[in-house]
Amino acid sequence: MLKGLLGFFAFIFFLVVLILLLVGSYLYRMYRKIRVATMRESERKARQYREETGRQRQQYSQRQQTTNTRDNSDANYYDQPRQTTTATGETIIDNRHQERESKKIFDDSDGEYVDFVEES
Numbered sequence: 001m002l003k004g005l006l007g008f009f010a011f012i013f014f015l016v017v018l019i020l021l022l023v024g025s026y027l028y029r030m031y032r033k034i035r036v037a038t039m040r041e042s043e044r045k046a047r048q049y050r051e052e053t054g055r056q057r058q059q060y061s062q063r064q065q066t067t068n069t070r071d072n073s074d075a076n077y078y079d080q081p082r083q084t085t086t087a088t089g090e091t092i093i094d095n096r097h098q099e100r101e102s103k104k105i106f107d108d109s110d111g112e113y114v115d116f117v118e119e120s
Contacts, residue, residue: 082094 084092084094086092
């Protein structure tokens with residue numbers, strides 16, 4: 001009788017250990033899948049960022065090439081920096097092209113522009 005009861009408890013113990021091992025391996029596999037998916041997603045976002053900045057660099061270099069191909073009279077006019085002095089005596093040097101200076105900063109789709117007022 002005692003041997004039978006001890007055998008039954010040993011069977012239950014090994015069954016519980018087997019179930020814990022199966023659940024543990026399932027959780028470990030799920031953890032690895034999530035980790036791999038996260039790494040792939042971060043690599044995809046990094047690749048997308050590199051491609052986007054590459055496009056922007058390419059667009060900028062094309063814009064710069066078209067700016068450099070202007071005739072000398074145009075280039076001299078656009079390349080001359082404009083200097084202004086503020087009331088406090090600070091000198092501001094503006095190297096932007098006149099075309100870019102008058103360009104809108106915000107699109108109509110950006111929403112309403114509100115002046116920032118700092119409250120004390």
